[in-house]
Amino acid sequence: MRKIIVGMAIIFAIFGGIVMFLERPERTDVIVIGAGASGISAAIEAKQAGLSVVLLEKMPRIGGNSQRATGGMNAVNSVVQENDGLVDSESLFLADTLAAGHYQNDRKLANLLVEKSGEAVNWLIGFGADLTDLGRLAGHRVDRTHRPSGGAPVGSEVVRVLGEQLVRLGINLRVENKVIQLIDEDNRVTGVLVRNEEGREYEIMADAVVIASGGFGGSAERFVFYNPDLKGFKTTNHAGATGDYIDLVADLPIDLIDMEKIQAHPTVEPHFGILITEAIRGNGGILINMDGNRFTDEMAFRDVLSEEMRQQPMGKNFLIFDESIRNGLSAADAYIDMNLVMEATSISELAQILDVDLVDLTRSIERYNGFVAGGSDEEFHRRDLPIQLTAPFFAILVQPGVHYCMGGLPINESAQVLDRDGVPIQGLFACGEATGGIHGNNRLGGNSMTDAIVFGRIAGQTAGVVNK
Ligand SMILES: Cc1cc2nc3c(=O)[nH]c(=O)nc-3n(C[C@H](O)[C@H](O)[C@H](O)COP(=O)(O)OP(=O)(O)OC[C@H]3O[C@@H](n4cnc5c(N)ncnc54)[C@H](O)[C@@H]3O)c2cc1C
Known part of the structure; x- marks a missing residue:
C-alpha cells in the first residue's frame, strides 16, 4: 500500500511539473510595446546587441503615427547636409529647438536629440532610406529637414526600411497583440500581460520592457481631459494613438509630465x-x-x-x-x-x-x-x-x-523611466511620443521623427543591459 501511495505521489509530482512547465510564462530579454518608428528602432538595436526581443503591436499593421509623418525629419551633420555643403551646427539646431519649445525643454534630452540626429539619418540611409531632399519647416534657420526625393512623405519611407530590418533580423513581431498590463514586483518591471487577436491573454516575462506606444492624440476623450480647450478639435493621429501607457503605469510611482501640452x-x-x-x-x-x-x-x-x-x-x-x-x-x-x-x-x-x-x-x-x-x-x-x-x-x-503630445513619461538620457524621486524604475524604458520633456511647450516641426529614432535606438541599446 505504501508503495502505491509513493508511486502515485511521484506520478502526480511529474505530471504537476509538466503542467507547471507548460504554463510557465514565456521569457525574453526585451519586450517592446508598439511598432512605430521608436519601437522598431529599439527592437533593432536590442536584437543587434544579441538580445532576444518580442515586439508587440496592437494594430493589424506596423507604423502608428510614424507611418503618417509627411514633412520630414530634422538632422544636423547628416551625410546629406554635408554633401550639400550646408552651413549648420548643433548649437544652431539646439537654439531653434529650444526657442520653439519656449525654453521649457529638458535641456539634456534636447541636446542628445540634436547631437545624435545626423547619426540617426545616416543609420536610416544605411538601411536604404531615401532622405536626400533637404527642406525647411517653420522655426528653422537652416535647411535640415530630410525627406525622400521630390519632397515625398517621410514616414512611409522610414517605416518601410525599418520594417525590412525587422524581417532581415528575424525579430519576433506580433501584430494585433495589445499590452494590457505591466507586471512588476517591488517596483521592478518584469513583464507584460498581452491580449492577442483571439482575445486570449498571456504573460511574457523579460529583463526589460520598452514603452514605445506613442501619444494620445487619437483619443478625443484623453486630449480634452488633459486640455479642455481642445474640445471639438479634429485630430491628425491614427486610431491607435490612445495613450495606453497612461493606464499601463498607473500603479507605478511615476508622475507623468507636461500632459496638458498638446x-x-x-x-x-x-x-x-x-x-x-x-x-x-x-x-x-x-x-x-x-x-x-x-x-x-x-x-x-x-x-x-x-x-x-x-x-x-x-x-x-x-x-x-x-x-x-x-x-x-x-x-x-x-x-x-x-x-x-x-x-x-x-x-x-x-x-x-x-x-x-x-x-x-x-x-x-x-x-x-x-x-x-x-x-x-x-x-x-x-x-x-x-x-x-x-x-x-x-x-x-x-x-x-x-497633432502631437509633448507630454508623457519622464525619462533620462538612457531612456530609463524615472519615478517621482527621479530614480530609474528598474526594467522600464520608454521612447518616442510616449515620453515627455524633450520638446518643451511646443515641438519644432520635423523633430519627432528624430526623437523617435534617436531615443528608440538609445532604449534598445540600454534596455536589457542596464539592469542586468
Ligand atoms: C499626420 C502626421 C504627420 C506627421 N508628420 C511628421 C513629420 O513630418 N515629422 C516629424 O518629425 N513628425 C511628424 N509627426 C509626428 C510623428 O510622426 C510621431 O510623433 C512619431 O512618429 C511617433 O513615433 P512613435 O514610435 O513614438 O509612435 P507611433 O509611431 O505612433 O507608434 C506607436 C505604436 O504603438 C502601438 N501601440 C499603442 N498602444 C499599444 C499597446 N497597448 N500595445 C501594443 N501596441 C501599442 C500603436 O498602435 C503604434 O503603432 C506626424 C504625425 C502625424 C499624425
Missing part, C-alpha cells in the same frame, strides 16, 4: 482631419483668411500660428500655393488626388471659388509677391520668402487640429 498643427483639412504638410508653407505657400486677407507670418511657431488662425473669421483659412510649389512636393499631388485642393487659373477665379473679396485677395497676393521681390516681409516679418506666387493657384481649406 500641439495643434495649424494646417489640417477640416472635413477628413488630413494634415497638410508644413512643407507647402516652407516652400512658399501663404495663408489667407475667409475675407481674402493675408494675416500672419506663415512660418511662425505652430502654437503661435494655430492660435492666430483660430482668431480669424469662422476659425478657418485657406492655404494658397502655386504650380512650382506643387511640382517640388509630391505630397501636394496626393492632396489633389484626395480631392482636397481647389484649382484656379487666375486670382479672380480663385476669389470666386473661395468666395472671398477679389480686391482683398489681389492686394494680399500682390503685396506678398512684392515682399518676396524686395527680400523683406514688411507686414508680418516672415523671414523665409522663397518664391513669388503666380497663376495657376491651388487652395486648401485648413484649420488647426490636434
Whole structure:
C-alpha cells in the first residue's frame, strides 16, 4: 500500500511539473510595446546587441503615427547636409529647438536629440532610406529637414526600411497583440500581460520592457481631459494613438509630465482631419483668411500660428500655393488626388471659388509677391520668402487640429523611466511620443521623427543591459 501511495505521489509530482512547465510564462530579454518608428528602432538595436526581443503591436499593421509623418525629419551633420555643403551646427539646431519649445525643454534630452540626429539619418540611409531632399519647416534657420526625393512623405519611407530590418533580423513581431498590463514586483518591471487577436491573454516575462506606444492624440476623450480647450478639435493621429501607457503605469510611482501640452498643427483639412504638410508653407505657400486677407507670418511657431488662425473669421483659412510649389512636393499631388485642393487659373477665379473679396485677395497676393521681390516681409516679418506666387493657384481649406503630445513619461538620457524621486524604475524604458520633456511647450516641426529614432535606438541599446 505504501508503495502505491509513493508511486502515485511521484506520478502526480511529474505530471504537476509538466503542467507547471507548460504554463510557465514565456521569457525574453526585451519586450517592446508598439511598432512605430521608436519601437522598431529599439527592437533593432536590442536584437543587434544579441538580445532576444518580442515586439508587440496592437494594430493589424506596423507604423502608428510614424507611418503618417509627411514633412520630414530634422538632422544636423547628416551625410546629406554635408554633401550639400550646408552651413549648420548643433548649437544652431539646439537654439531653434529650444526657442520653439519656449525654453521649457529638458535641456539634456534636447541636446542628445540634436547631437545624435545626423547619426540617426545616416543609420536610416544605411538601411536604404531615401532622405536626400533637404527642406525647411517653420522655426528653422537652416535647411535640415530630410525627406525622400521630390519632397515625398517621410514616414512611409522610414517605416518601410525599418520594417525590412525587422524581417532581415528575424525579430519576433506580433501584430494585433495589445499590452494590457505591466507586471512588476517591488517596483521592478518584469513583464507584460498581452491580449492577442483571439482575445486570449498571456504573460511574457523579460529583463526589460520598452514603452514605445506613442501619444494620445487619437483619443478625443484623453486630449480634452488633459486640455479642455481642445474640445471639438479634429485630430491628425491614427486610431491607435490612445495613450495606453497612461493606464499601463498607473500603479507605478511615476508622475507623468507636461500632459496638458498638446500641439495643434495649424494646417489640417477640416472635413477628413488630413494634415497638410508644413512643407507647402516652407516652400512658399501663404495663408489667407475667409475675407481674402493675408494675416500672419506663415512660418511662425505652430502654437503661435494655430492660435492666430483660430482668431480669424469662422476659425478657418485657406492655404494658397502655386504650380512650382506643387511640382517640388509630391505630397501636394496626393492632396489633389484626395480631392482636397481647389484649382484656379487666375486670382479672380480663385476669389470666386473661395468666395472671398477679389480686391482683398489681389492686394494680399500682390503685396506678398512684392515682399518676396524686395527680400523683406514688411507686414508680418516672415523671414523665409522663397518664391513669388503666380497663376495657376491651388487652395486648401485648413484649420488647426490636434497633432502631437509633448507630454508623457519622464525619462533620462538612457531612456530609463524615472519615478517621482527621479530614480530609474528598474526594467522600464520608454521612447518616442510616449515620453515627455524633450520638446518643451511646443515641438519644432520635423523633430519627432528624430526623437523617435534617436531615443528608440538609445532604449534598445540600454534596455536589457542596464539592469542586468
Ligand atoms: C499626420 C502626421 C504627420 C506627421 N508628420 C511628421 C513629420 O513630418 N515629422 C516629424 O518629425 N513628425 C511628424 N509627426 C509626428 C510623428 O510622426 C510621431 O510623433 C512619431 O512618429 C511617433 O513615433 P512613435 O514610435 O513614438 O509612435 P507611433 O509611431 O505612433 O507608434 C506607436 C505604436 O504603438 C502601438 N501601440 C499603442 N498602444 C499599444 C499597446 N497597448 N500595445 C501594443 N501596441 C501599442 C500603436 O498602435 C503604434 O503603432 C506626424 C504625425 C502625424 C499624425
